[in-house]
Amino acid sequence: MDFGAWRAIPSDGIFRVDLRIRPAAVDPRAVRRLVALLRADQVGSGAVDDVMDPRPSRALAGPLLRAALAADGERVTHLLSRLVGAGPGATPAGDDVIVGVLAGLDAATGSLLPGSAAHAARALLGDRLRPLFGRTTTISRHDLTAAIAGEFGEHVHLLVAALSDPAAAPAAVAGARNRGATSGVDLATGVAGSLAALVPRPTRRRTEPTPEPTPQRSSA
Amino acid sequence: MSSPHTETLQAKVFPRLYRDSVALMALASSIEKREGVLRAGAVMATPxxxxxLGRSQMLPPDLTAAPDDLVLVVRAADEATATDALEAAEAGLTSAEQRGGGSSTEVAPQTIAEGLDVTGEATLATVSTPGTYAPVVVEQALRQGLHVFCFxxxxxxxxxxxxxxxxVDRRLLLMGPDCGTAVLDGVPLGFANAVRSGPVAIVAASGTGAQEVSCLLDAAGxxxxxxxxxxGRDLSGQVGGLMTNLALxxxxxxxASEIVVVVxxxxxxxxxxxxxxxxxxxxxxxxxxxxGEADADGxxxxxxTLEGGAAAAAALAKKPLTLPRDGGDEDGSSTPLPGRVLGLYTGGTLASEAKVVLGRAGVQAEILDLGDDQYTAGRPHPMIDPSARADRVAEAGAQRDVGLxxxxxxxxxGASADPATPLADAVRSARTTAAADGRDLVVVGSVCGTAADPQDIAAQRRILREAxxxxxxxxxxxxxxxxxxVTGSLTTESTQLHSQETA
Structure with a gap:
């Protein structure tokens, strides 16, 4: 790539964009609503051994965050090795889930999680993730590297914004559905599905309304 | 399902090939729907x-591939079916590549430099990025020796x-920022009309103003x-007409330019x-x-006015502008219309011209330029998306003080493919609302366009007239x-145009 033209720009012409996710006042209702909406997404056969099905990867979001918070390095490595490079897409579903978990962790720091626990979990995830980079695609490696550095794309920021506002959940999930075939929902499940493990349930019974299941994606 | 003994598993690896996930999902799903195919996968060949794939008996034993390779696997009832399915899938991938659709190996240039690599002979760049980024792109284009149309x-x-x-130092045109219209050597840029070629050069700090002048010149022959x-800011004190001077x-x-009009x-x-x-x-x-300036000859x-400018230029070109009366009030009523005038415009300079004409006649009116930032508020310009203006027109029917x-x-x-229909629907609705209230709402307008424009001007006019x-x-x-x-001075002469402008 030739970046010469960019270097020619006077420094006051360069806009630096902060891609880090700020701690948010995560609202448990928003997390539950996101999870309920995301659960309605039906892709693939549902079989654990179907390589085109992203759901086995999505199901690991909660366990991964719990293992990281428990400082269980061995389990973190085990879960990451099941996620990295696994599933459909140029950014395999498992990688999108990992990016989502890291984003959710950053957003929940200070509200659902004390800062010290979040920082330790983040460091552990980064340490165990880097050795696995060779197991995924170049595009995913780029996303994961940025996520470990705490930097996320605009679409991740939009999702994270819905964590503190239950009313924003439907639009955020609709936006996620429009990103790739499964990538957006994989990522959103990484964010919300992992945090769901930290959110107290209001009652023992399930009170969330179950959204209408969306029809299976056609091959059009 | 056929017996596992006759089933066959075939795979094909495409080294370092990326397709977006929507394309891969669609591909796998379409293969799976083929007669005799039991299962299919299209994924990146990561460990x-x-x-x-191995766990689901979908991994051929001899397959070697790296994480950046794409692998297609098909389990089918027999060899021939599997081979056919893989061939069809490969064709699907290739056609996606040719279309440039669903491919992450983008062919569309992403930067000025890439664009020049593709079309080495370009002389002009059009810039239509969010304003924050436009200066960078404009500067890159200028440094590459390109004229710039900055939308x-x-x-x-x-x-x-x-x-x-x-x-100016490079003798290059920088049209804009916020430039709506240009036609260079017959090539239209931005919002422009299919105007025939002729002797008049227009230099314009106003988009729809230039469109109206060029369309009226076309109408004059x-x-x-x-x-x-x-x-729009070129002739402000700060910019000082830098680009107007170069254009002149x-x-x-x-x-080819015998007569010059500055708008x-x-x-x-x-x-x-x-x-x-x-x-x-x-x-x-x-x-x-x-x-808004006073007419003066020197x-x-x-x-x-735009019409005055077009008529003067047409006269200089020896093609006097005599537009036919397109339609009007059948009864020629000379009673002043009750109610005020409300202008709902999509073209900013057209709105300004209306203000000038009404102001010169001493008629109070509210004229809104709905393309202005304060009304668009994140929506597309009303020349692209006519619905916002249509809503306003429909609402006007309920405003009791509005007579026209x-x-x-x-x-x-660049304009909407059929702007007349939503406007006509809104006019009908507004007139019906007013009529239910015992009022007659008069809607008056004009169409800025030429016979060669893509929308079919005759049909667009008919749609409006019928409403x-x-x-x-x-x-x-x-x-x-x-x-x-509104002044009750309607005569049959009311639409006669500048008959004094005869060479």
């Missing part, structure tokens, strides 16, 4: 995915001055040599003085169409008709 707005005045100085937009140099030297809102006084001095020495007949013909609504309809490249819109042959004529109706 994780190879493991999953982007929200560029700071400081950047505009800096970049225009840079362009004349045409344009060049239409150079310079951006170019048209002065252009043999703008009245410039800053110090700029106006320099501009008029410059125009007097141009060496070609010049019309300065400065909205070395430079000054006209205060003035509208425009802009056709041409009850009183159509006039120009925007100024529509405004004059509004004056005549």
């Amino acid at each position: 994780g995915n190879l493991e999953i 982007s707005d929200n560029v700071s005045l400081q950047d505009e001055v800096r970049l225009k100085r840079m362009a 004349s045409g344009i040599s060049q239409l150079i937009g310079v951006g 140099d170019l048209v002065a030297a252009d043999d 703008s809102k009245p410039p800053a006084p110090e700029v106006a003085e320099r501009l008029l001095a410059r125009l007097e020495r141009l060496g070609k007949p010049v019309v300065a169409c400065l909205l 070395p430079v013909a000054v006209r205060g 609504v003035l509208v425009d309809l802009v056709l041409g490249f 009850g819109v009183v159509l006039q042959p120009s925007n100024a004529a529509a405004a004059r008709y509004a004056v005549a109706r």
Whole structure:
């Protein structure tokens, strides 16, 4: 790539964009609503051994965050090795889930999680993730590297914004559905599905309304 | 399901091939639907995915692939079916590549430099990025020796001055920022009409103003040599007409340009003085169409309306502008219309022209430019998405104090494919609402376009007329008709155009 033209720009012409996710006042209702909406997404056969099905990867979001918070390095490595490079897409579903978990962790720091626990979990995830980079695609490696550095794309920021506002959940999930075939929902499940493990349930019974299941994606 | 003994598993690896996930999902699903295919997968060949394939007996034992490779696997009832399915899938991947669709190996250039690599002979770049990024792209283009058509707005005045100085130093056009219209050597850019070629060069600091002038010239049987937009702020004190001056140099030297029209809102006084001095020495007949200025004849013909400017230029081109009366009030009522005039415009300069005509006649009116930032609020410009204006027109039916609504309809490249229909629906709705309240709401308008425009101007006019819109042959004529109706001075002459403009 030739970046010469960019270097020619006077420094006051360069806009630096902060891609880090700020701690948010995560609202448990928003997390539950996101999870309920995301659960309605039906892709693939549902079989654990179907390589085109992203759901086995999505199901690991909660366990991964719990293992990281428990400082269980061995389990973190085990879960990451099941996620990295696994599933459909140029950014395999498992990688999108990992990016989502890291984003959710950053957003929940200070509200659902004390800062010290979040920082330790983040460091552990980064340490165990880097050795696995060779197991995924170049595009995913780029996303994961940025996520470990705490930097996320605009679409991740939009999702994270819905964590503190239950009313924003439907639009955020609709936006996620429009990103790739499964990538957006994989990522959103990484964010919300992992945090769901930290959110107290209001009652023992399930009170969330179950959204209408969306029809299976056609091959059009 | 066939017996596992006759089943066959085939795979194909595409080294370092990326397709987006939507394409891969669709591909796998379409393979799976083929007769005799039991299962299919299309994934990146990461160790994780190879493991999953292995667990589901979908991994051929001899397969070697790396994480950046794409692998297609098919389990089918027999060899031939599997082979056919893989071939079809491969064809699907290749056609996606040829279309450039669903491919992450993008062929569309992403930067000015990449664009030049693809089309080495480009002489002009159009810039339509969010305003924040536009200066960077404009500067890159200028450094590469390209003229620039900058559709982007929200560029700071400081950047505009800096970049225009840079362009002038290089003798390159920087049309804009916020330039809506240009036609260079017959190539339309932005919102432009299919105007026939002719002897008139237009240099315009106003988009729809230039469109109206060029369409009226076309209607007069004349045409344009060049239409150079310079951006709405070019004749402000700060920019000082940097690009207008360069454009005038170019048209002065252009043999095809025999007559020059400058279209703008009245410039800053110090700029106006320099501009008029410059125009007097141009060496070609010049019309300065400065909205709201008093008409004056001298070395430079000054006209205060777009129609006046077009008529003066048409007269110079020996093609006098005599537009037919397109329609009007059948009963020729001379009773002043009760209620006020409300203008709901999509074209900013057309709105300004209406204000000028109404103001000259001493008629109070509320004229809104719905393309202005304060009304668009993140929605597309009403020339692209007519619905916002249509909503306003429909609402006007319930405003009891409104007696007459003035509208425009802009056709041409870049404009909505059928702007008349939503406007006509809204007019019907507004007139029905008013009628239910015992009022007659008059809607008057004009269509800015040419017979060669993609929308079919005759059909667009018919749609409006059928909805009850009183159509006039120009925007100024529509405004004059509004004056005549609200003052009760309607005569059959009301739409006669500048009959004094005869060479």
